[in-house]
Amino acid sequence: MAETISNISLSGVTKRYGDVTALDGVSLVLEGNEYVSLLGPSGSGKTSLLRAIAGFEAPDAGKVTVFGRDVTHLAPHKRGIGFVFQNFALFPHLSVYDNVAFGLANADSPPPADEIRRRVTDMVRLVGLTGLEERGVGQISGGQRQRVALARTLVTEPRLILLDEPLGALDANLRMRMRDELRHIRERLGVTFLHVTGSETEALAMGDRVVVLDRGRVAQFAAPDVILNSPANPNVARFLNRYNVLSGALRGEAFASAYGDLPYGKRVESGDAAYGIRYDRIAVVEETAPASGVGIPVTFVTSEYLGSAVMYFFEAADGHILEVEHHLGKGRMPEFRPRGKYRLQWKPEDAIVFG
Amino acid sequence: MESRVLKPVLAVYVGLFILFLYGPFIVLTILSFQQGPEGGPQFPIIEWSTYWYRHIFGLTPPSRVAPLPFGESLIRSLTLAFMTMVTSTVLGVMSAQAFRSKFKGSGFVFYLIVLGMMVPGVLTGLGTALVANTMGIERHWWSTAFVTHVVYTFPFAFLVMLAILNRFDASVEEASWSLGVPPMRTFRKVTFPLIFPGVLSAMLFAFTLSYDEFSRTLFASGRDQTLPLAIYGTFAVEIHPNVFAFGVLTTLFSFSLLTVYAVLMTMSVRRAGRAAIQEDIA
Numbered sequence: 001m002a003e004t005i006s007n008i009s010l011s012g013v014t015k016r017y018g019d020v021t022a023l024d025g026v027s028l029v030l031e032g033n034e035y036v037s038l039l040g041p042s043g044s045g046k047t048s049l050l051r052a053i054a055g056f057e058a059p060d061a062g063k064v065t066v067f068g069r070d071v072t073h074l075a076p077h078k079r080g081i082g083f084v085f086q087n088f089a090l091f092p093h094l095s096v097y098d099n100v101a102f103g104l105a106n107a108d109s110p111p112p113a114d115e116i117r118r119r120v121t122d123m124v125r126l127v128g129l130t131g132l133e134e135r136g137v138g139q140i141s142g143g144q145r146q147r148v149a150l151a152r153t154l155v156t157e158p159r160l161i162l163l164d165e166p167l168g169a170l171d172a173n174l175r176m177r178m179r180d181e182l183r184h185i186r187e188r189l190g191v192t193f194l195h196v197t198g199s200e201t202e203a204l205a206m207g208d209r210v211v212v213l214d215r216g217r218v219a220q221f222a223a224p225d226v227i228l229n230s231p232a233n234p235n236v237a238r239f240l241n242r243y244n245v246l247s248g249a250l251r252g253e254a255f256a257s258a259y260g261d262l263p264y265g266k267r268v269e270s271g272d273a274a275y276g277i278r279y280d281r282i283a284v285v286e287e288t289a290p291a292s293g294v295g296i297p298v299t300f301v302t303s304e305y306l307g308s309a310v311m312y313f314f315e316a317a318d319g320h321i322l323e324v325e326h327h328l329g330k331g332r333m334p335e336f337r338p339r340g341k342y343r344l345q346w347k348p349e350d351a352i353v354f355g
Numbered sequence: 356m357e358s359r360v361l362k363p364v365l366a367v368y369v370g371l372f373i374l375f376l377y378g379p380f381i382v383l384t385i386l387s388f389q390q391g392p393e394g395g396p397q398f399p400i401i402e403w404s405t406y407w408y409r410h411i412f413g414l415t416p417p418s419r420v421a422p423l424p425f426g427e428s429l430i431r432s433l434t435l436a437f438m439t440m441v442t443s444t445v446l447g448v449m450s451a452q453a454f455r456s457k458f459k460g461s462g463f464v465f466y467l468i469v470l471g472m473m474v475p476g477v478l479t480g481l482g483t484a485l486v487a488n489t490m491g492i493e494r495h496w497w498s499t500a501f502v503t504h505v506v507y508t509f510p511f512a513f514l515v516m517l518a519i520l521n522r523f524d525a526s527v528e529e530a531s532w533s534l535g536v537p538p539m540r541t542f543r544k545v546t547f548p549l550i551f552p553g554v555l556s557a558m559l560f561a562f563t564l565s566y567d568e569f570s571r572t573l574f575a576s577g578r579d580q581t582l583p584l585a586i587y588g589t590f591a592v593e594i595h596p597n598v599f600a601f602g603v604l605t606t607l608f609s610f611s612l613l614t615v616y617a618v619l620m621t622m623s624v625r626r627a628g629r630a631a632i633q634e635d636i637a
Contacts, residue, residue: 089526103534
């Protein structure tokens with residue numbers, strides 16, 4: 001791993017809690033000025049990784065280098081790494097202004113008072129909190145608190161900011177708005193964001209690159225479209241929540257599944273064998289219609305209206321549920337008979353096989 | 356049905372509780388207004404007067420009842436209580452802070468600290484006196500007695516702070532560190548203001564426990580007496596209502612301490628009230 005003055009490098013970071021290995025030799029290189037999302041199911045070690053980078057917990061092994069400086073054994077306050085907490089962790093006894101000014105005013109060598117005032121005022125304006133400076137942090141809304149948490153961190157000008165599910169405590173509407181705002185603010189300041197999230201939509205939408213963490217290891221680190229179109233292993237495909245993942249074994253040119261041999265287009269080297277087909281690449285036809293491509297007989301179970309798309313749920317002969325996504329832009333919502341017999345069909349080249 | 360029976364029973368219970376709590380004080384207060392200097396410490400009241408209050412402050416003509424020798428012992432007790440309060444609270448906060456991370460042998464140390472309030476006071480006092488004699492250390496209220504007071508009140512301060520820190524959300528401290536603020540300043544600017552209500556309670560415990568401590572002080576304090584010892588000493592001669600008048604005055608003093616505590620508490624809770632709302636939403 002190349003450590004340079006302009007990147008953040010983790011190599012072999014390992015953390016154990018008793019018998020549980022939270023981080024198992026994580027190695028990553030983040031560039032300066034990029035937005036990286038860190039995706040993983042709960043218990044995958046996302047928060048442990050963030051806390052190890054911030055210095056709240058010392059790793060058992062491995063090295064953390066931030067912009068050319070080895071910080072592995074440095075106290076958190078000497079690292080110059082910002083941290084935004086899921087619960088915001090604002091200082092409840094201070095006003096909005098004092099929360100934002102806290103880091104500057106209490107630094108080891110604080111800047112002059114008028115500079116603090118200028119920088120805090122600018123930052124308060126940048127995050128859109130002008131007029132609320134004298135409020136207590138309990139007297140503002142959730143979204144405003146989120147902005148205080150961000151402003152408080154940004155004003156100390158760290159070049160790396162770690163965000164631990166920063167949108168988790170906000171309602172859905174606000175979450176969408178804050179997504180844009182986070183990206184916007186980051187681009188303006190040119191800092192690196194490492195954003196932990198359990199939501200695949202959020203990770204893919206926000207990150208310039210996405211790290212997928214699985215059981216304490218980096219499963220994949222790539223651009224969102226690469227992750228989406230060629231997940232590195234069946235688990236990544238499952239987290240993405242956009243693939244039907246079928247089990248079976250790879251036999252030469254076909255994948256032997258519970259529904260017979262399935263042909264495929266792309267093969268991804270992986271320890272686990274699985275067959276993946278995206279929700280939105282599947283066509284639904286009557287059971288009696290002439291077969292084309294790959295097909296599985298199924299029974300219709302239920303549907304779920306999502307606004308811009310509809311999700312249909314079908315049950316295969318062995319009870320496995322397969323999901324089909326129909327974008328309403330492609331035409332109106334088809335209706336299926338309850339418990340009706342249908343066949344799911346797709347082109348072999350749209351399917352990925354792992355093994 | 357249940358509440359129709361339970362409520363009156365509980366009401367009677369609370370009534371009795373308050374009666375036993377304040378009854379002695381009310382009787383004392385009434386008797387302190389007995390006529391002087393002939394009136395004794397019993398009913399009936401011959402004539403209402405403030406004679407015994409004036410007597411305490413030496414404002415009455417000399418009579419056969421000697422003035423109470425409380426002046427110096429009161430100063431001693433207040434000084435001792437203050438010293439104990441400061442020492443125990445500082446120790447309590449520091450040790451409770453240490454217990455936030457489970458160190459090796461923390462369970463053993465916990466019981467070692469708590470033992471200070473469990474061991475009978477007479478034993479502690481007597482033991483301290485014996486050790487001091489053996490080692491040739493002179494006993495004073497400000498030396499040996501002070502040590503026994505700290506040993507006694509420190510566990511209370513420690514337990515109060517332990518309970519407070521147990522519920523403390525450490526992420527605000529981590530946030531402060533990540534903003535570049537060193538741990539000591541983080542404690543001063545973030546942790547301490549947030550645990551201040553607990554610190555106040557610990558101080559109140561330590562002060563009041565030390566102020567009226569008797570059994571430990573009896574053996575450990577040496578020649579100069581603290582207030583509880585001096586009061587007890589006057590009982591050995593003859594009781595006059597001036598002791599009651601003095602009791603009323605010290606109780607009023609305790610109430611004023613409680614008022615100060617309540618005011619400070621309200622102020623810091625009002626500040627932290629914003630925090631509570633924040634937690635509710637998060």
